[in-house]
Amino acid sequence: MSGLAREDYLADIYRLQCERPKDPVSTGSVADRRGVTAASATAMFKRLARDHLIVYRNYGGVTLTPEGEDLALGVVRRHRLVERFLADVLHIPWQQVDAYADQMEHALPDEVVDRMEALLENPYTCPHGYPIPDKHGHLAQPHLVLLRDLPLGETVRVARVNERVPGLLPYIEELGLMPGSLLRLTGRNPIDLNVTIEAGGQEHILGLRVSEALWVEPTEAKG
């Protein structure tokens, strides 16, 4: 049936597109993410473009077509639902579910995915806080702020942790900052860009690599 690697490429292009929706996704960034050479990515781009799944301009990066985005959303949906499933039903540590889901996401029949979704009672997000597209590719776009950009003083809820930052997940867990936790930004160092937060009665200093991998959402009080 459908190519295996193609889907991975499409999903990665989608995720990279999300990060900077303005401009097209570069060959290099996809190659890096996939762990292949730029030449391999170029070759795949040609196949995907031939099949109208991406728009590819020489030396100009790629963009998903609507068709390609549909496919990508399907993969993302499977990926995030499986993560939820692995974490909630099989009790696999949340630091590992991303890698496992990568392995599993292509082999799951739609019916299996749908049943998992029902069993989990239609979860909104994966264990790291990323939204799960529904069966038709729609997905909630909540209003989130990077911890890096948060104003001082506000108390917020951790909403999303970038699972792709190496080593971040165990660190976040150690600090008790998993999605759902509350924190307050108490300080920001304008020189090194460290931030100080208070969470669970403790103070922590977080570097930029952390503060730009954590998304938070305002709690009810908006000011």
Next chain:
Amino acid sequence: MSGLAREDYLADIYRLQCERPKDPVSTGSVADRRGVTAASATAMFKRLARDHLIVYRNYGGVTLTPEGEDLALGVVRRHRLVERFLADVLHIPWQQVDAYADQMEHALPDEVVDRMEALLENPYTCPHGYPIPDKHGHLAQPHLVLLRDLPLGETVRVARVNERVPGLLPYIEELGLMPGSLLRLTGRNPIDLNVTIEAGGQEHILGLRVSEALWVEPTEAKG
């Protein structure tokens, strides 16, 4: 990592070997089962033999090496555990789980399989009654008899239904002869080899295609 198709071949060779353990498995039988041409099977045999997973004699069929059998047993284990999981946890009809498991069996990390096993409380068989190898490749070999070969009069329990016979599973379900059901062989026609059974208060006449796809086990009374 490991090739995808290789594992399918190994598992199919294993299953065919089980059916007639005496002689080696023929090229054609594997090709048929896999739905590929004999030429493709030959090509794969060469790769598998090169990697010491099978013994291959030209024009003489193949046999699994111990190494190859280990791999095959791993695939079979995953396959049957996933079937159980799909049926028991996701409540997918047992007629479909074989096909779905085929799709999924290669993509499952060991830890996921092990956790499924634990969640299911270490089932002995797949939903069709085939035994599930344990983590080390050991598997129970209960004493079963083909319904075709059963002596008249004995009351037995359905133990295993060959899931690979087209259309059999829905038929078996309709007749209420799923694994665990009791039946008694009441007659056998020596000409056309039909058998007559009594099960759940009903009489049924079964053709050879059915009676050699159903395995039964004696109930406590041995005579």
Next chain:
DNA sequence: CAAGCGTTTTAGACGCGGCTAAAACTCTTT
């Protein structure tokens, strides 16, 4: 504005897993 550097693409190769058509083999059957 030309040089140079980093990125991207081309060119050419390889292994996998499939195909068809033709050749080789085996086994049965006269």
Next chain:
DNA sequence: AAAGAGTTTTAGCCGCGTCTAAAACGCTTG
């Protein structure tokens, strides 16, 4: 023992997905 039928293997092809090395491009910088 030779012929014929059926199975298996070889030969040659293709597309995928990867690689390396070399060429082409584009952007920044002197």
